Amino acid sequence: MKLFKKNEFVEKDIKREDLPKSIKAIMTTITTLLSFSMLIPLLLTISVSFTDNETLMLEGYKLIPSKWSTSAYEYLFKAGSQIWQAYGISIFVTIVGTVAGLFVMTTFAYAITRNSFPWKKQYVMFVYITMLFSGGMIPIYMMVSNVLGLRDNILALILPLCVNGTYILILRTYMRTSVPPTVVxxxKIDGAGDWRCFWQIVLPMCKPVVATIALFLAVAYWNDWYQAFLYIVKNDDIVPIQLLLKRIENEIQYLSNAANTGLTGVELQRLNENLPEESVKMALVVMVVTPILVTYPFFQKFFISGITIGSVKE
Amino acid sequence: MKFLKEVYKNKVLLLMTLPVTVLLILLNYCPMFGALMAFQDFKAYKGFFGSEWVGFKNFEFLFKTSDAWIITRNTLCYNLVFIILGAILAVILAIIFDLLGKTRLNTVNQILVLFPHFISWVVGSYFVYTVLSFDKGILNGIIEFFGGTPINWYNEPKAWPFILPxxxxxxxxxxxxxxxxxxxxxxxxxxxxxxKIDGAGWFQQVRYITVPMLKSIVIVMLILHMGSVFRSDFGLFYLVTRNSGALYNVTSTIDTYVYNGLTQGSNLGMTAATGLYQSIVACILVITTNAIVRKVSPDDAMF
Incomplete structure (x- = not known):
């Protein structure tokens, strides 16, 4: 991408000086409609979570229901000890995973960018190969759950997402281009060891890229359901919030299948009673999205500049 | 001796590389070796080293079923639509956003359009459900409003080639x-x-400057995505479709097929063969596309 020159700061309105007002209006309408229609499912979910349950049965999902109610949230706050537990697990995994991932990947990148390190090439190759070829879902599953014995262990939620070849290479590129080797x-001549150089010189100089990777990792950990889905089978204490949401959906599927497969009325009724009501489910969805919704306005700018950092090549 | 000296000299740096090295060996390299179970009649109780080697039998099985064709077709076709149509839409959107400049509304729109990127498919599948639910969804609500009969979307294979994109x-x-x-x-x-001095209007500027200048990055992005044309977004194809059996014909991809094979405990060797087939084709695609990128635009080559 060397074709392009950075000139964001001299933004003049050359391109749009003679854009006719009518075209501009049409474009604005299109993008506004598009962006708000993308939000509709979210808004709908929020309003369903605030809808009275009987109204929901009668009217279906409506953006503006005829009767509002906060009973779903009251129910969650009162009855939902498992939900808070799952919330806590998700927060724990996100924080620990992000910090651990950052630590191991930045130290690795630091080591393979030292000129004195004799096996730079081999290590880079070692990382590249993992990006090229994957053993596939089943051998990885066998490894984590049977060989390492991490089934129903919280480490199974952390370790698989901790290291990522692409992030390592982004860090390496940034360290090579933005930290002059002479500084380090x-x-060293002044007697600083590698750890000290890493903490006090290289890491502070890499703040933008480290922040970007931290953001990528945190979002990946918070949104991860797949690892939990595979590895958390019996231990209900460490179910993260995304998996909990997934499980509730499964139970509902089970119920709708059961209706066709001839379970007795009593069994059906029992299942029905254990099921959270529609609005409670949606309230849970809202709670899962809330942390992202709340932080999004602050981190989106960061993320956008991060995309550009990520695409910088030597 | 010289090697040991080097190791000693670099002991701190080696220590720094250790965690990543161990994790990559355990979670990436060992499974690569484990992928050889595709050539076994794998039995969980016998383990990897105890199971019997059966050569290419699993692959023969796989390619004899109609599944192999269906999952390959679905994976490829959806990805091609995602990549090609996606590039066109994204470029148009980017050009419009650029033309509208830094007004407040435009900035807000840009931020809103990016938002779904940060939502997991678990949540996304609920969002889709609010739209498509048979008895409560707004889509059926709209259909009923105009006097149509509601449709059970999760049992309607014809609709999904449109819903998924x-x-x-x-x-x-x-x-x-x-x-x-x-x-x-x-x-x-x-x-x-x-x-402008030459008298070009806004559309000519887009047509003769913006679009040609974007050409190289679009090509590079297309080629890069081609490398992953054999992989599918598991969340999209598994969660959003609610893994509905009625839809398998149009929604099952290699990844969901492998997962369903794993959970239903059917022939694990064959399921692993499916995974290996995917990995090998994907690897060939990445290497080929990278070779092409290197020709087209060496700066963007991955290696």
Whole structure:
């Protein structure tokens, strides 16, 4: 992408000086409609979560229901100890995973960008190969759950997402281009060891890229359901919030299948009683989205500049 | 001896590389070796080293079933639609966002369009459900309002080749349009100034400057995505479709097929063979596309 020159700061309105007003109006309408229609499912979910349950049965999902109610949230706050537990697990996994991932990947990137390190090439190759070829879902599953014995262990939620070849290479590229080797060498002559150089010189100089990777990791951990789906089978204490949401959906599927497969009325009724009501489900969805919804306005700018950092090549 | 000396000299740096090395060996390299179970009559109780080797039998089984054709077709066709239509839509969106400039409404729109990127498919599948639910969804509500009969979308295979791309674009279009948007922002304004002096209007500027300047990045993105044309977004195809059996014909991809094979405990060797088939084709595709990128635009080659 060397074709392009950075000139974001001299933004003049050359391109849009003679854009006719009518065209501009049409374009604005299109993009506005598009962006708000993308929000409709979210808004709908929020309003369903605030809808009275009987109204829901009668009217179906409506953006503006005829009767509002906060009973779903009251129910969640009162009855939902499992939900808070799952919430806590998700927060724990997100924080620990992000910190651990950052630590191991930045130290790795630091080591393979030292000129004095004799096996730079081999290590880079070692990372590349993992990006090229994957053993596939089943051998990975066998490895984690049977060989390492991490089934129903919280480490199974953390380790698989901790290291990512692409992130390592982004970090390496950034360290190579933005940290002059002479700075580190000078510090070494003054007697600083590698750990000290890493913490006090290289890491502070890499703040933008480290922040970007942290953001990527945190979003990936918070949104991860797949690892939990595969590895958390029996231990209900460490179910993260995304899996909990997935499980509730499964139970409902089970119920609708059961209706066709001839379960007795009593069994059906029992299942029905254990099921959270529609609005409670949607309230849970809202609670899962809320942390992202709340932080999104702050991190989106960061994320956008991160995309550009990520695409910088040597 | 010399090697040991080197190791000793670099002991701190080696220690720094250790965690990643161990994790990659355990979670990436060992499974690569484990993928050889595709050539076994794998039995869980016998383990990897105890199971019997059966050569290519699993692959023969796989390619004799109609499944192999269906999952390959679905994976490829959906990905091609996602990649090609996605690129066109994202470029158009990026150009419009750029033309509208830095008004407050435009900035808000850009931020809103990117938002679904940060939502997991678990949540996304609930969102889709609010629209498609048989008795309560708004889509059936609209159909009923106009006097039609409601449709059970999760049992209607014909609809999903349209629903899945819409869901995919809902989540991904903002992200890809930002990539193109930042490339447009990187085009030197001198070009536009010169074009203006020559009397080019806004559309001609887009047609003769923006689009040609984007060509190289679009091509690179297309080629890069081609490398992953054999992989599918598991969440989209498994969760959004609610793994509905009635839809398998049009929604099952290699990834969901492997997963269903794993959970239903059917022939594990054959399921692993499916996974290996995917990995090998994907690997060949990545290497080939990278070779092409290297020709087209060496700066963007991955290796």
């Amino acid at each position: 060498e000078a510090a | 819409i869901a995919h674009f809902w989540k991904g279009i903002g992200y890809s349009s930002i990539i193109y948007y930042s490339s447009i922002k990187g085009i030197s304004l001198d070009y536009y100034e010169a074009a």
